Amino acid sequence: MNNTEQEIVRETQLGTMPVMTNERMYGFLDAVLILSGYCIATWSYTQGAYLTTLVGFKQLLIGAFFGAILMLAIYQLPVILSVRYGIDIWVWLRAALGYKGVVAVSIAVILVNYPWYAVSADMFASSMNTLAGVLHLPQMPVRALSLFCVIFGSWVAYKGLKAITQATRILVPLLLLVGVFVFIAGFMSVPADVIVNYRPAEGTDITKYIISIEANFAFVITLVGGMAEIPRLSKTEKGGFWAGVLGQGLAGSFFVVLGAVMAIATQYTTGVAESDPTVMLATLSAPVLALCSLLLVAFANIGTQAVGAYLYAVMLKSSFKRISYRKLVVILAVYVGILCIWGRITEYFGSFLTIGACVYAPLAAVLFTDFFFIRKQKISLKDAYMLDGHNAYEYTKGFNLKGIACIIFGCIISLVIYDPINSIVHIPALFYFTPTGFSFLSTCVLYYVLNKVGKKR
Amino acid sequence: MNEIEKELKNRIEQLESKNYVFPKRFDKNDYIITFIVVIVCIAFVVGGAFL
Numbered sequence: 001m002n003n004t005e006q007e008i009v010r011e012t013q014l015g016t017m018p019v020m021t022n023e024r025m026y027g028f029l030d031a032v033l034i035l036s037g038y039c040i041a042t043w044s045y046t047q048g049a050y051l052t053t054l055v056g057f058k059q060l061l062i063g064a065f066f067g068a069i070l071m072l073a074i075y076q077l078p079v080i081l082s083v084r085y086g087i088d089i090w091v092w093l094r095a096a097l098g099y100k101g102v103v104a105v106s107i108a109v110i111l112v113n114y115p116w117y118a119v120s121a122d123m124f125a126s127s128m129n130t131l132a133g134v135l136h137l138p139q140m141p142v143r144a145l146s147l148f149c150v151i152f153g154s155w156v157a158y159k160g161l162k163a164i165t166q167a168t169r170i171l172v173p174l175l176l177l178v179g180v181f182v183f184i185a186g187f188m189s190v191p192a193d194v195i196v197n198y199r200p201a202e203g204t205d206i207t208k209y210i211i212s213i214e215a216n217f218a219f220v221i222t223l224v225g226g227m228a229e230i231p232r233l234s235k236t237e238k239g240g241f242w243a244g245v246l247g248q249g250l251a252g253s254f255f256v257v258l259g260a261v262m263a264i265a266t267q268y269t270t271g272v273a274e275s276d277p278t279v280m281l282a283t284l285s286a287p288v289l290a291l292c293s294l295l296l297v298a299f300a301n302i303g304t305q306a307v308g309a310y311l312y313a314v315m316l317k318s319s320f321k322r323i324s325y326r327k328l329v330v331i332l333a334v335y336v337g338i339l340c341i342w343g344r345i346t347e348y349f350g351s352f353l354t355i356g357a358c359v360y361a362p363l364a365a366v367l368f369t370d371f372f373f374i375r376k377q378k379i380s381l382k383d384a385y386m387l388d389g390h391n392a393y394e395y396t397k398g399f400n401l402k403g404i405a406c407i408i409f410g411c412i413i414s415l416v417i418y419d420p421i422n423s424i425v426h427i428p429a430l431f432y433f434t435p436t437g438f439s440f441l442s443t444c445v446l447y448y449v450l451n452k453v454g455k456k457r
Numbered sequence: 458m459n460e461i462e463k464e465l466k467n468r469i470e471q472l473e474s475k476n477y478v479f480p481k482r483f484d485k486n487d488y489i490i491t492f493i494v495v496i497v498c499i500a501f502v503v504g505g506a507f508l
Contacts, residue, residue, distance in 0.1 A: 004460045011461055018468045021480050062505035070498035073491055080483045085472060209506050237483040241491075381469045 013161050014325035015317045019086030019232055028239035030165060031230050035247030037168035038307035040175050040255050040300050042123035045277035047219055048259025054212040056199040064256045067216035069249035075221060075364040076244045078371040082228035083240040089228040089367055090318035094384050096370040100398025103319040105363065105407060109225040110312060112356035114332060117308050118339035120301045122346050124149035127298035130278035134291060146340035153305020154333035158326055164306055171303050178296045179258055186261040189284045190268045198264045207425060210434055217436040218357040220248050224364045226311030361436045362410020365443035366403055374451045402450040410443035
């Protein structure tokens, strides 16, 4: 393969060049493994432990599986455009938001979403130190361990898709296997009815149940920005779509439930509500199983870092096509690295998550409505890629004000319904739809109405 | 025009041609299955509120 051909392959797999049908590399199984590997991280356990503070075990199961799959099956439907044309959703979004609108929104999504990876690195450091404690080894500096996680994960992403695919083919089945063992260990460490009939000590009510559903919606919708990078390499539209839905909705949710089981069992055994999975595992599992589990949980964070770096570097390529994929991976690693060195991201993470969750629902709504109801699954690729003489999506100085207005509207409406920082419900009637759910629905309606007024491009 | 831009233009022309074979489409049955999944999920989520 000569240099030009290699560059084309790079631009196809790691850039924005459309992937042709004969270049597709993922069947359903590989795609679901990669997306499962991305979703399985320590934060799944943390989410499970958080849900136990809101609802009983049966409601938690419903929210984690049915709530998650409900949101995923709706908002991820537009990934079929990515499979069909082999393009990222951000290329399509140029039609909905304008060329510069995509740049602005994608940077906003990176800024509010990428701190997730600093939290993941922080959790890796915590896991490794718990592991060191179990082995009676000295504790290591948290910042150094966090940076190791970022550098190792980014290095895998830097190597490209082959390294990511090989890593997830090994890691994900092992993680699922360990998950099953840990699930059994959790149930065997306490009487089963303690878990099955669990209810939070403070009780639960309809508001807490809705907050738990909202937490599941918000948890799964965070992938919206990077949801197309793997499906665009998939061989069928059905495979690409269900890989995203099931990778997150089944594999990811299984680990959320696992976190809940471990939190309930640890609380029953020690009397302390624990949210750190490594402490839970060290407390509840047999020593050998605990060691293996801890090690795998720790390395799951590196897998997440690797897939995340790939997804978001490719996403940024849509906005910064002249910067190489590898440079973007390094830029993202530097951003996360700085957050790790700062060392207080976990403390402020609630605020990051809250702000971020407001952006994802309207973004997903604009894409959904644009794809199915406005452009009806057809786009001018020449205009989307700004080929010579094709600039229909320039709109107003690069921004489609209708699309941008809808994103802002969706952000505001979710905060008007519910204040997540102070946990205050402002509009009870709309809160029943959940803030993310109502923001999605109302943004869909607004975007549709605005586009029925005036000329369509 | 560099090689990458030429290749991009070539690929877009192929994608917009009538002869291009797209990956297997998400067909009517797939939409029906997705719709059923959504309805079942809504039923469970709503029902969960009464547990």
